[in-house]
Structures are given as C-alpha cells and as structure tokens.
Amino acid sequence: MAAPSFFLLAVVTCVGLAGAARIQRVVPESSSRVDGRGRSRNNRNCSSWHFVVETNGAGHWATVPQRCVGYVKQYMTGKSYESDSAAVASEALEFARSVNMTGDGKDAWVFDIDDTLVSCLPYYAEHGYGSEVFNETTFDEWVDEGVAPALPETKKLYYELHSLGFQIFLITGRSESQRNLTASTLRRAGYSSWKKLVLRGTEDKGKLAIIYKSKKRLEIEKEGYRIHGSAGDQWSDLLGNATATRSFKLPNPMYFIA
Ligand SMILES: *[C@@H]1O[C@H](CO)[C@@H](O)[C@H](O)[C@H]1NC(C)=O
Ligand SMILES: *[C@@H]1O[C@H](CO)[C@@H](O)[C@H](O)[C@H]1NC(C)=O
Ligand SMILES: *[C@@H]1O[C@H](CO)[C@@H](O)[C@H](O)[C@H]1NC(C)=O
Ligand SMILES: *[C@@H]1O[C@H](CO)[C@@H](O)[C@H](O)[C@H]1NC(C)=O
Numbered sequence: 001m002a003a004p005s006f007f008l009l010a011v012v013t014c015v016g017l018a019g020a021a022r023i024q025r026v027v028p029e030s031s032s033r034v035d036g037r038g039r040s041r042n043n044r045n046c047s048s049w050h051f052v053v054e055t056n057g058a059g060h061w062a063t064v065p066q067r068c069v070g071y072v073k074q075y076m077t078g079k080s081y082e083s084d085s086a087a088v089a090s091e092a093l094e095f096a097r098s099v100n101m102t103g104d105g106k107d108a109w110v111f112d113i114d115d116t117l118v119s120c121l122p123y124y125a126e127h128g129y130g131s132e133v134f135n136e137t138t139f140d141e142w143v144d145e146g147v148a149p150a151l152p153e154t155k156k157l158y159y160e161l162h163s164l165g166f167q168i169f170l171i172t173g174r175s176e177s178q179r180n181l182t183a184s185t186l187r188r189a190g191y192s193s194w195k196k197l198v199l200r201g202t203e204d205k206g207k208l209a210i211i212y213k214s215k216k217r218l219e220i221e222k223e224g225y226r227i228h229g230s231a232g233d234q235w236s237d238l239l240g241n242a243t244a245t246r247s248f249k250l251p252n253p254m255y256f257i258a
Contacts, residue, residue: 130254214240
C-alpha cells in the first residue's frame with residue numbers, strides 16, 4: 001500500500017540515567033500514515049495502539065499520543081496493569097519451575113529495575129503518563145528521592161525465583177554514581193539478596209540500552225552462569241546478545257527506550 005509522503009522529525013536524546021539512552025523519534029501528528037481503509041495511525045483505537053507498542057511494532061516512539069493519555073492513565077491505575085503484570089509473572093514462574101536446576105549456583109535470572117522491580121508511575125502520573133517529552137532533570141530529581149515503590153507482582157516472582165535457587169542479577173540503565181541510592185531504594189521497596197547489581201559505568205555512557213545490557217549479560221555468561229530467564233518492561237532489556245532462554249516482557253505503555 002503506497003503511503004503518502006511523510007516526514008520524520010528525529011529527536012535524539014541521550015540520557016545518563018534510568019532513562020538511559022533514549023532514542024526518540026517524533027512523528028508529528030499531522031504526518032501520520034493512512035492505511036488501506038483510510039484509517040490513520042491517529043485514529044487507531046488506543047487499546048490497539050497499546051498492543052502494537054507492547055509487541056515492539058511501533059519502532060522508536062517518543063510520546064504517548066495525546067488522544068491516548070486517558071487510556072494509559074486508566075490502564076496504569078485501574079486493574080489492567082496489575083492483571084497483565086500478574087499474567088507475565090505467572091508464566092515466568094511456571095517456566096522457572098520447569099528449569100532443571102543444577103545445584104552448582106550458576107542458574108541465573110536477570111531483572112531490569114525501573115518499571116520492572118520498582119515503579120516510576122508516581123513520576124509519570126505527574127507528567128502526563130508519558131505524553132510529555134521526557135525531561136531528564138525532573139526525572140533524575142524524582143529518582144534521587146529514592147521513593148519508587150515495589151511492583152508487587154514482580155516482587156513476588158523475585159522471591160519465588162530466589163527460593164527456587166536462581167542467582168538474581170539486576171541490570172539497570174541507571175549509572176554507577178547511583179549505586180548506593182539504587183540499592184537503598186530497592187531495600188526500601190523490600191528487595192534484598194540479589195547476586196549482583198549492574199549499573200552503567202563511564203565506558204557505557206551514551207550506549208543504547210540494548211547494546212549495554214547485551215554486553216553485561218555476556219559478562220555474566222562468561223562467569224559461567226546460565227541465564228534461564230530475563231524480565232523487563234522494555235524490549236531493549238531482553239533482546240540483543242546473550243539473551244535468556246525465555247524473556248518476559250512486562251507492560252509499559254508510557255515510554256520507549258532503544
Ligand atoms: C478498542 O478495542 C478494545 C479491544 O478490542 C475494545 O474493547 C474497545 O471497545 C475499543 N474501543 C473503541 C473506542 O473502539
Ligand atoms: C528438564 O528435564 C526434563 C527431563 O529430562 C525435560 O523433560 C525438561 O524439558 C527439562 N526442562 C527444561 C526447561 O529444559
Ligand atoms: C556507597 O557506599 C559505600 C559505603 O557503604 C561508600 O564507600 C561509597 O563511597 C558509596 N558510593 C557512592 C557512589 O556514594
Ligand atoms: C551482538 O554481537 C554482535 C557480534 O559481536 C555485534 O555486532 C552486535 O552489535 C551485538 N548486538 C548487540 C545488540 O549488542
């Protein structure tokens with residue numbers, strides 16, 4: 001189907017923090033594509049927009065479309081987010097229970113942190129649920145408060161995996177300078193007993209999350225660990241090299257990190 005010409009306004013933002021390197025590509029509302037039946041992207045049902053986002057079909061999207069802010073708010077604050085997260089966690093646990101643990105202490109699981117173990121929803125609720133262009137300064141200030149609450153479904157999974165004998169690795173886009181803050185935020189949210197907390201060092205600054213996280217998983221494998229499972233709210237937490245046997249994508253309709 002021939003699409004009418006449209007232009008892309010590419011905005012590239014490198015964020016040093018939890019946001020990591022966010023590549024944002026802003027497609028102006030007026031220039032969206034129209035499909036064969038005359039429906040434009042803008043008219044897409046927000047539930048269907050969300051589906052495309054979660055299945056990694058939306059490319060590098062920058063902000064939640066204005067028309068879907070109400071949908072995202074409802075999704076995140078109503079029962080759906082919790083229910084979908086519980087479904088993902090339940091599949092992850094079922095898989096984890098099927099893993100033949102070797103007992104050599106090398107069976108590993110990888111978790112992302114932000115919007116995986118702890119929630120950034122309190123911040124995004126104050127910033128249009130992802131409809132505002134990402135502001136590194138205000139986000140960093142919020143992260144520094146160390147108040148991100150636990151996500152209950154992943155927290156339950158975390159402790160189930162721990163009691164099954166998995167070594168838990170945390171790989172976050174946050175920077176090394178936030179190590180202590182991050183560890184105390186996690187403890188305050190009720191997490192403990194991780195094997196290793198991996199943050200971006202100076203050599204990782206500006207790297208795409210998918211590249212940085214692949215490299216860190218590779219290092220874990222080189223230490224002899226078998227990464228059976230991985231959980232994260234971004235595909236860049238999960239795809240790339242040294243991927244886990246099974247990857248578990250948690251919902252996040254609020255932002256995209258490449
Ligand atoms: C959008 O799609 C969902 C899921 O199919 C449906 O429940 C909902 O009614 C639709 N909303 C609109 C406005 O069409
Ligand atoms: C664990 O071992 C059993 C029996 O050998 C096998 O059927 C099963 O597929 C294995 N599980 C995984 C996740 O490899
Ligand atoms: C983190 O805390 C340890 C002691 O608990 C301290 O030695 C270290 O300097 C701190 N690191 C940062 C980046 O603040
Ligand atoms: C995966 O490894 C290949 C070969 O080393 C490299 O070219 C590629 O950039 C890596 N991909 C990621 C996402 O790290």
